[in-house]
Amino acid sequence: MPFSIAIHGGAGTILREQMTPELQHAIEADLEKSVRCGFEILRSGGLAIDAVTAAVKVLEDSPHFNAGRGSVLTNQEMVEMDASIMDGRGKKAGAVAGVRHIRHPIELAKAVMQDSEHVFLIGEGAESFAFERDFPYTEQDYFYTDRRYEQLLSMKEKGLFALSESSYPDDKKYGTVGAVALDNNGNLASATSTGGITNKKYGRVGDSAVIGAGTWAENGVVAVSTTGMGEHFLQENVAADVAARVRYLQETIECAAEHIVQGELKARGGEGGLIAMDKCGNAHFAMNSSGMYRAMINTQGECKIKIYADQD
Template sequence: MHQPISIAIHGGAGTILRENMSDELKKAVLDTLEESVRAGYSVLTLGGDAGDATIAAVKVMEDSPLFNAGKGSVLTHEERIEMDASIMHGKHLNAGAVAGIKGIKNPIELANTVMKKSNHVFLIADGAQRFAESQGFDFVDESYFITQRRVEQLNSMKEKGLFALSESKYPDDRKHGTVGAVALDMQGNLAAATSTGGVTNKKYGRVGDSPIIGAGTHAENGNVAVSTTGVGEFFIRKQVAGDLAARMRYLNEDVHTAAEHVIHGELEAMGGEGGLIALDATGDIHFAMNSSGMYRAAIDIYGNVSVKIYADE
């Protein structure tokens, strides 16, 4: 019997309402989600590595202005772009992460390079920039990342004195637009990757859970791969991705039970809105959320494709 392969992705969770979603925006989102999950799956079908599959999937969303990562990243209080990303490979528990980076078209590639070509796990800001330069990364002008939508969001947030995606005129802006992917390859390797632009109007070099191993990203062979999206301050405090993995490892909970316990337990009680994608060693996929929606897609071990937005789908 062949080792199964599967992949799941997310493009952010939060208040996403049908009545506010235009047909045009819905189609654009669904099309990009499907393009993303198929990009990762194509790597797996060719016998490629799970880590490479997650990178391929995440890059599609980083290159799209629809998601809060890469090109569509939100703006800081200083009207700049500061991006975070992380990746973890389950075979040897290797990981790489970057935070507060600027001018890198695909932050997930830099996180992967930190994992593979440095002695470190986590690089930030100017240090991460210097490392990128040493590795031959091309830098793009900041104008590449900035969209009119994000400028309007920032102005709205500044007027209200807020720092998150809420009370905006766009139908899906009360969501946490992190993107992520989890994958299982033909060799039985699990991997997870996460990328984000953070929160609108953030200050002081704020960093959320996305680049933090064990909070926003986790993968270990024989157990589970996890990528989260939500209110980063809460997801850090609850160590969401690592907690899910620990429940499976020590309590022998299946991926569905563990994911629901984590998302709907103490995290939700303390105000931690969001969701996660999780994939176990058999290729079983689970999406968990305590919000009205999460942009998500998957291709299971049978090759079935699903692309969804709302929690009740």
């Protein structure tokens, strides 16, 4: 049976003219480390659900992406993280939102799926569940980066919660991370993790934690992980809609993904994209933005890493 994996580190406005060679190299190195980490699990006969978890954990550990250690800050200068995961076998799923002291939110989402009767836990309750299962308590200091603090101060001065100016090449990028995979038993899986949006208030939660909007996996159909302005992806239920088009209309993942990303989503002003993988291990990256951090290792074992939308 074929197996493959694809990952993303967020989509949006990513500007070549502000990307230094050093930063690009560092980002590409993290993307390669992530996709190879997941692929090694698949190559050794492991499950897709474990591969996507491992790949996302690598991205959560990197300060270059808005998830885990690189998460943006809320209006209260805190990190609040969301994540979700779905196993194509029986469509089991787990999700968490608003967690502040968990180094790898994707691991907690997986624990919710595997070790509880629930699908979605939030805030203090999600963390209580984690600590009962011996997840280590991680201080907020671990997640702080100078870059995210500068972003927050700039946006507070302007009274914004979305970036209007850039001092980094990807300041206008919606920094979700995610992975989709097919294992050699034909199982599909998807995982998504994010720090949300800078200067968010009121316990805001986007699509990354919501099964059907940000994450979907269904054996024999498709695995999807999205990235973009979460409100639009929630309103269009993007991940599940891709799956529905594949399931009911027998569309290819490319046709289904492009129809939504370039159609309904773009029409309502939703910038971003998604990664999808079909039952044969074919991956597709769809975006209506200038870039998406992305990588894949296909069924032939070829590794491809890209940043900009105009890269073949």
